[in-house]
Amino acid sequence: MTGIFDRRGFLVESQAKLDAARTAGTTVALLAFDIDNMVVLTESYGETAAAAVRARFAAVASHCLRRHDVFGEMGPAAFSALLSNLTAEQALVVAERVRQAFAASGGIGADNPATTVSIGVALARGRETDLQHLMQAAGRALEEARSTGSGRIAGSTAARPPAAG
Template structure:
């Protein structure tokens, strides 16, 4: 329906990406994304309207991607995006651009205006990270913190750059 990678394909590609050493001056941005109040959209406007919102988000996410970036639909209203970036500022700019671009859209469905936002758990990796299960768990925690803290926001994982084998620390940084 969205034309995006499914969960299995996305996780395989992420696992491959995490196993490859990063080039000098290259880092990764990983976003774990959930459409806010999606169930209400389906309940108020019907599942075809919800499908249209999913398709609109997929198009927005693809528009924020470059050639080597990839985005997947993990299931329901959950998505993820991986982008190669040159700096933490670049990562923050892409994440904010995605969040703001989707929030600015209005979908007209059978005469009704539908607006939606996303909550995002985000990670900026500037060295190899080989523990995908921990990374996904931490991103999921950051995503749900974004929802608990008001939605339509980004919660960033804090980096532990003192350890080269593991970038993600247990603490979360507020965006």
């Protein structure tokens, strides 16, 4: 529906990108996106309108990401992007660019309420993490962002798996 990877495709492509980063010793960032108030949008305007919001977000985010970034739809209002070879500051700039572009892309319905997205950002060196831990770190950052309101960003630079013990 959105023209991007589904969850399975995202996981396969992201693992390949993470393996390459591990070999090269470069950084990777995982951005976890959650469209704010999707349940309310769906209940108020219907599934067709909600699908249009998801498609609009996918188009906006795809435009803000680089061609070699991996982007996928993870659930009804959840998307993720895996970016490689950038700093924490650069990852946050990308997240902010997506957040602003989506907020500016318009609302939905007659009363035109704005649509916003909350974003969690996790960054790690390829050798220091695996995909599961990177996704968990981005998920924790997303929860932190959502706890402060709609349309927020929070980040983490520690996405290491627990030490073997």
